[in-house]
Amino acid sequence: MARAAGVVVVGASIAGLTVVEELRSKGFGGPITLLESEDTAGYSRPLLSKGVLAGEGDPSTALLPAPEDLGVDVLRGTSARGLDLDRNLVELDGDALPFDKLVVATGARALTLHDLGANDDCVPEVVLRTxxxxxxxxxxxxxxxxxxxxxxxxxxxxxxxxxxxxxxxxxxxxxxxxxxxxxxxxxxxxxxxxxxxxxxxxxxxxxxxxxxxxxxxxxxxxxxxxxxxxxxxxAVGCRPNVEWLARTGLSLSPGVVVDNRCRVREHIAAAGDVVSVEGSRRQPHWSTALDQARVAADVLLYGDDASPYINRPYFWTDQFGLSVKFAGRPTSDDPELVDGSQDTLSGLWRWTDAGHPHAAVAINRRIPIARLLHTAGHS
Ligand SMILES: Cc1cc2nc3c(=O)[nH]c(=O)nc-3n(C[C@H](O)[C@H](O)[C@H](O)COP(=O)(O)OP(=O)(O)OC[C@H]3O[C@@H](n4cnc5c(N)ncnc54)[C@H](O)[C@@H]3O)c2cc1C
CATH class of the missing domain: 3.50.50.60 (FAD/NAD(P)-binding domain)
Structure with missing residues (x-):
């Protein structure tokens, strides 16, 4: 396969797509190749357990923007099988793709009871990831x-x-x-x-x-x-897709380990569910993937001049009539009510430690993420 090297991004879900968008929006006009194992258009996973499962609307409403529109060469149905760090090659089935810079965005897959040793009989398991x-x-x-x-x-x-x-x-x-x-x-x-x-x-x-x-x-x-x-x-969690990196000698436990600028090596970055940021625990959430992807793109463009990744723990969920937005780290004590009321199941609560906020939750409350993070002391 004769290709100009440029940037290769492995994984075309939200982290991979965001890297590509960020590179183009910052003016990178060189070649970008995006590899994706699945042969379908990219989609938003959070919508799978919400709208798609509930049967609300067509699954096509979960589709992500097409990276092809950004002048990117997208190879769907193509899996990275290995990485040759000496020759800067992503190994494919019977082929190899050269790169100058690489982004690892291969995400995670569903963890099974079999993985945990709790399904000795190999009973087929129903999971929800794709x-x-x-x-x-x-x-x-x-x-x-x-x-x-x-x-x-x-x-x-x-x-x-x-x-x-x-x-x-x-x-x-x-x-x-x-x-x-x-x-x-x-x-x-x-x-x-x-x-x-x-x-x-x-x-x-x-x-x-x-x-x-x-x-x-x-x-x-x-x-x-x-x-x-x-x-x-x-539904017992997810495990990072790192097997294709197994022979590289890179640190892969519990995910591909990156520094505070999402760097694996000088010319290799990683973002999203596949990542483990040095010194902190894995955070397989949508907004983490977005934040890390922007930093990963920036570090490839600007090196040490790129702003470091700031961990702003945040997730949302919709379940049993509760629309929940949570920022910060949970603790076992009770939070204080900032506004709203528990009786109506609608309000904003925050946790403090010696007067310093460290977490906040909004339930059935429209609130900009920035304000929630501020309430949680993470702005
Ligand atoms: C059903 C569901 C609901 C969720 N709901 C929420 C929510 O409400 N809020 C929230 O914050 N988060 C939620 N999440 C988590 C969120 O979706 C993930 O954090 C996010 O998708 C991570 O994006 P990613 O791009 O890092 O990885 P992924 O979305 O896992 O994408 C990785 C991509 O890489 C591809 N790939 C893997 N290996 C290879 C390879 N070797 N070669 C080429 N391609 C490869 C995969 O096919 C995949 O498309 C949910 C997840 C699921 C499954």
Whole structure:
């Protein structure tokens, strides 16, 4: 394959697309090649567990802008298989792509119970990560009466919420309280109350759940009980797509490790769910992918003159009638109400430590992200 080197971006989801947009908006006119394993147009994953799963609107409403419009050579259905750091080549099946600069934006895939050693029998697992997963799960829910979700994090609770709004009997199994790890005790209590009000059964299994097969159907063993349902969904997290970098000697645990300017090497940057920023924990959220992608593009253009990445922890979720926007790190204590009221399930709350704000949550409240981050002490 004879190609001008230029910038190669591996992964054409939100991180890869944002890198490309940022490079072009900052005036980079050289060749850019974008590689993507999937052979379909890029789409927004957050919409999968919301609109697409609920069957609201056509899946095409989840499509991302086309990078082709930015004069980018997009190779869909093409996976990076390896990276030759000595010769600056991305290895493909039987081919190789040269680069001057590289961006790793290969994201993550669904973690399964099998990955966690909790599915010895290799029972097929239903997960939600891709558009195909979403369409398949939507169809499965359409013909089911009962659903069991393993994992009470953002994704698991959104799946449970969508299934419950379709009238299914829903059970969620988690090691702890739903949403507690991501949103802390206060949000967990609020979400749990709203889920229970809609008839969702919340099962705590501190020892973890195990997937087994009973009468050719998947079932879950949790807390010494066998729980059966028409559909069992695994929503226990995601794992970074780093296998193609395995022979490079780069630090890959728990994701490709970058410095505070999203740099892997001088001419290689990384962004999004695949990344682990040196010294902090992985944060596989949409806004993190956007922020890191902008820094990754800038560092390729400006090197040390690029502004460093500022970690502004933020996520949103819609579930059980609650539209939640959360900034900062959750803690187990109760927040103070800034405005609104808990009775109406609408308000802005913040957590402080010795008078200094460190987290805030807006529930059923329209609020610019900048104001939420400011309330959380992260502006
Ligand atoms: C159902 C769902 C709902 C979500 N909802 C929310 C939400 O409400 N709020 C929030 O903040 N976050 C949410 N997230 C998380 C958010 O979508 C991710 O943080 C975001 O998609 C990360 O983007 P990314 O580009 O880093 O990675 P990804 O979106 O994972 O994209 C990586 C891309 O790289 C491609 N790829 C992988 N390996 C290779 C290879 N070897 N060669 C070529 N291409 C490759 C993949 O096919 C993929 O298209 C949700 C995620 C899911 C799955």
């Amino acid at each position: 558009m195909d997963d979403a369409v398949r799960l939507r169809d499965l829910l359409g013909s089911a009466r009962t659903v069991l979700v393993v994992g009470g994090g953002v994704l698991g609770m959104e799946v449970a919420s969508a299934a419950s709004s379709k009238g299914l009997a829903v059970t969620v199994v988690d090691r702890g309280a739903p949403m507690a790890r991501t949103g802390g005790a206060f949000l967990s209590r609020m979400v749990s109350a709203c889920a229970r009000e809609r008839g969702v059964q919340l099962v705590s299994a501190p020892e973890g759940a195990r997937l087994v097969e009973r009468d050719s159907r998947p079932a879950v063993v949790a807390g010494g009980h066998l729980l059966e349902a028409d559909v069992v969904v695994t």
